[in-house]
Amino acid sequence: MTRKSPRPGSTPLPAGLAAPARKSLAHAGLETLEHLAAVGRRRLAGMPGICPRTLAQLQDAMDEHGLELPAG
Known part of the structure; x- marks a missing residue:
């Protein structure tokens, strides 16, 4: 349950x-x-300070709240 x-x-x-x-x-x-x-994974990945671990944390949080992080 989310x-x-x-x-x-x-x-x-x-x-x-x-x-x-x-x-x-x-x-x-x-x-x-x-x-x-609204921004998407690709733009986030290109930001300073955003590493694969951070992207995973953000994706987990979004999954937990029933949100989707688009590829764009």
């Missing part, structure tokens, strides 16, 4: 992200999992 955010559109990023990844996402204005779904 957990849904109590307020759709405002699911926070996972707490365990490394500081460089969190700063890079914040600098790009990506503050929720829904923002990430």
Whole structure:
């Protein structure tokens, strides 16, 4: 069973992200999992501070909340 955010559109990023990844996402204005779904995996992978481990953490969080991280 997946957990849904109590307020759709405002699911926070996972707490365990490394500081460089969190700063890079914040600098790009990506503050929720829904923002990430609009951007896509390819763009995220090209951002500074975003490594394969971070992408896996983000994907796991999105799966947990019933969201999809598109390839684009």
